Structures are given as C-alpha cells and as structure tokens.
Amino acid sequence: MPLRAPAPLPGPLPAPRPGRLRLVVATVALALAGSTLLAGPAQAAPAGGRTVALGDSFASGEGLAPYRAGTDTATTTCHRSPRAYPELLDEGRHPAVSSVRSVACSGALTGDVVADLRPGDDVAAQTAALSRRTRTVTLTVGGNDILFAPVLATCTYTPVPALQGVVLGRPGCREKLEPLVAGATAGLAGKVPTGPGRVSLATVLAEVHRKAPRAKVYVTGYPRLFGLTGFDAYGCRVGSVAGAPLYVSSADVRWVRAKADGLNAALRAGVAQARSLGVPATYVDVADAFTSHNVCGSGTPWLNGVLLAPTAPPSLDPATFHPNAAGQKAYAKAVTAAVQARPRT
Structure with missing residues (x-):
C-alpha cells in the first residue's frame, strides 16, 4: 500500500535555512536512528551494594544533567543522574532500599547487563556490581532490544514538502518495522532466539539471581510514549527543527502504543518465567x-518530545522521548509501592 502523502500545511511554509537547516534536520534524523544505541556503558562499580540499579537510559536518568562523575565523558556516556528513579528510592529510606548504587547505562541492551560485549574497553557487565550482600535490585531494560530509537526515527516526519527529503521518517512506519519489532519482542520474551547483543529477560534475571541470590528484583515496564489527545491534521506534534514541525501520524502513534504494550507483555512473561x-x-x-x-x-507531560541541544549547529538532545524529572519521580513512586507491598522475608 503506498504511503499517504500529507495534506498541504495551512498558511505559509517555514522557510528553509540554506545549508545549516539541512545539517540540523539531518542530524536530528540520524541521531534519532541510533544515538542511544551507540552510547557505551561506563565501567561497572565494585560489587557489594545493598541496592543496585541495572538497566538502560530510562534507569540512568538520561537528560537530567548534571551526571555522576565519570559517566559523561568523551568515552563514557552512561549519563547517570542523581535525579534518576533508582536514586530517588533511597530518599524515602525504606528498609529494603538503602545505599543505592546505579550501574544503569544509556544505550544498554539486555546483553550489556549480563556480559561485557565490548572487548578491550574495560567495561564490565552490569551484573558485576552484584554480590551476596545485595538485597534489592531494580532493572529497566528492553527498550533498546526492540529498536526503540530506530522506530521513533522512522515514525517521525515533517509535513513541510521542502524538507521531506531531509527528515528521513514518514507516515506508515508500521509497514516497514512491524516484523523487526515483533521478532525482537518475542526474543525478549524468550519465545524465539535473540539477535546480537540481546538475551531474553529470563536469562538476565537468572544471572542476576546467580550473582545476588538473596536479592529481590523489581523489573519495571515502560510508559506508552504517546497519548491519544492533542492531535491535529498531521498527528501528534513532537517538536520542531528550525521552525519545521515534526510529527508522528495518528495511525503510527497507535501502533507505537501497541508496541509498548507488547514490550511490557514480554517483560511480564520474562518475570513469570524467572519466577x-x-x-x-x-x-x-x-x-x-x-x-x-x-x-x-x-x-502535564512526564516525557519529552524531540529536543535540541544548544550546540552550534544544534544537535539532538539525548533526552528526546525520555522521562523528565516528573517522569522519574513517577517511576520511583511505582517501584516504592511495589517494594512496600512485597512481604518481607
């Protein structure tokens, strides 16, 4: 089925800025396609923490600078923030959550949690931070496994005709991506073999239990990135680049929401297998x-849309489509409630 062409924009079109606009928009499109997937994990902290946080950028606090020392350098972009949800848990001083040590890292795949997938870079598996002293583990992982960043890059488009050859996304991303996302989701759930750098969630949890046999593990899901209100004729407006609006079509919004539900179902299945x-x-x-x-x-949004970093020329802020400070607090509240509801043994 051919892709649907957007209707003309009402009113005057934003005037493209020669040269620089092309660079900015191309940078946004390419960065959406893989910026978080290319971030390299920092070296894991020494083992022995009573509470250890594992996972990807949703757990590290991507976008909430300033970051912990050593996690935002030319060679390390794990971007661990003191405002990320795992560290907010410690503020409540719950007996089951103390001395939180986060080794979550922006861009992490499931494989990065359990193994050193980058030989020669002195980066340990995240589970190297676990020990028999560990009593609580939080884990947020799977979004990168199911191609979170490429999906959003492919779905984000502009209805400005002059820029449609520069912004690489377009409406109808489901047709292109459904088989890839479905296969990756099934791998996460342990239903089919996984791809490179990926393992099933049950495999991750088994390794966590092996390294920290006394720990209770809390696996978080992910939010649906998009709501179903606030649409206009072009869909959900997610940002702009140099005056050019960026959208995800209403049909693609619904597909991305369904994929988020599928991701969460896979995580539930992995938890059930591990249990x-x-x-x-x-x-x-x-x-x-x-x-x-x-x-x-x-x-009020707890998630960011497309954001640009104040660089020259502007580049994509890695906080794009990530929880803001309020979103991290919502994560912390959900995990705290789960910890408090679980009987102490």
Whole structure:
C-alpha cells in the first residue's frame, strides 16, 4: 500500500535555512536512528551494594544533567543522574532500599547487563556490581532490544514538502518495522532466539539471581510514549527543527502504543518465567501511571518530545522521548509501592 502523502500545511511554509537547516534536520534524523544505541556503558562499580540499579537510559536518568562523575565523558556516556528513579528510592529510606548504587547505562541492551560485549574497553557487565550482600535490585531494560530509537526515527516526519527529503521518517512506519519489532519482542520474551547483543529477560534475571541470590528484583515496564489527545491534521506534534514541525501520524502513534504494550507483555512473561525457576522477581507497571502524562497526552507531560541541544549547529538532545524529572519521580513512586507491598522475608 503506498504511503499517504500529507495534506498541504495551512498558511505559509517555514522557510528553509540554506545549508545549516539541512545539517540540523539531518542530524536530528540520524541521531534519532541510533544515538542511544551507540552510547557505551561506563565501567561497572565494585560489587557489594545493598541496592543496585541495572538497566538502560530510562534507569540512568538520561537528560537530567548534571551526571555522576565519570559517566559523561568523551568515552563514557552512561549519563547517570542523581535525579534518576533508582536514586530517588533511597530518599524515602525504606528498609529494603538503602545505599543505592546505579550501574544503569544509556544505550544498554539486555546483553550489556549480563556480559561485557565490548572487548578491550574495560567495561564490565552490569551484573558485576552484584554480590551476596545485595538485597534489592531494580532493572529497566528492553527498550533498546526492540529498536526503540530506530522506530521513533522512522515514525517521525515533517509535513513541510521542502524538507521531506531531509527528515528521513514518514507516515506508515508500521509497514516497514512491524516484523523487526515483533521478532525482537518475542526474543525478549524468550519465545524465539535473540539477535546480537540481546538475551531474553529470563536469562538476565537468572544471572542476576546467580550473582545476588538473596536479592529481590523489581523489573519495571515502560510508559506508552504517546497519548491519544492533542492531535491535529498531521498527528501528534513532537517538536520542531528550525521552525519545521515534526510529527508522528495518528495511525503510527497507535501502533507505537501497541508496541509498548507488547514490550511490557514480554517483560511480564520474562518475570513469570524467572519466577517459575525460583527467582524472586516482581514486575512493576508504569504505563497506567503515565496515562495522560505522555507526549500528546491531556495532562502535564512526564516525557519529552524531540529536543535540541544548544550546540552550534544544534544537535539532538539525548533526552528526546525520555522521562523528565516528573517522569522519574513517577517511576520511583511505582517501584516504592511495589517494594512496600512485597512481604518481607
């Protein structure tokens, strides 16, 4: 089926800025396609923490600078923020959560949690931070496994005709990406073999349990990035580049929401598999908490749209489509509730 061409924009079109605009928009498109996937994990902290946070950029606090020392350098972009949800847990001083040590890293795949996939860079697996002293583990991983960044790059488009050859996304991304995302999601759930750098969630949890046999593990889901309100004729407006609006079409919004639900279902399945093998794991839902607080939701956004960093020329801010400070607090609230609800043994 041919891709639907957007209707003309009402009113005058934004005038492209020669040269620089092309560079800016191309930078945004390319960065959306893989910036978080290319970020290299920092070296894992020494083992022994009572509470250890594992996972990707949603757990590290991507976008909430300033970051912890050593996690925002030319060679290390894990971007661990003191405002990320794992560190907010420690503020409540719950007996089960103390001395939080985060080794979460922007761009992490499931494979990065359990193994050193980058030989020669002195980067340890995240599970190297675990020990028999560890009592609580939080884990947020899987978004990069199912191609989070490329999906959003392919779905984000502009209805400005002069820039449609520069902004690489377009409406109808489902047709291009459905088989890839479905396969990756099934791999995360342990239903089919996984791709390079990826393992099933149950495999991750088994390794966590092996390294920290006394720890209770809390696996968070992901929010639906988009709401279903605030659309105009072109869909959900997610940002702009040099005056050119950027959108995700309403049909693609619904598809991305369905893929988020599929991701969360895969995480639930992985937790269930691990529990059947004796791993004390709990799934923590966050999707409902973000209802109306997503991009194009009816409430105050807890997630960012497309953001540009104040560089010359402007470049994509890695906080794009990530939880803001309020979103990290929502994660912390959900995990805290799960910790408090779980019987102490």
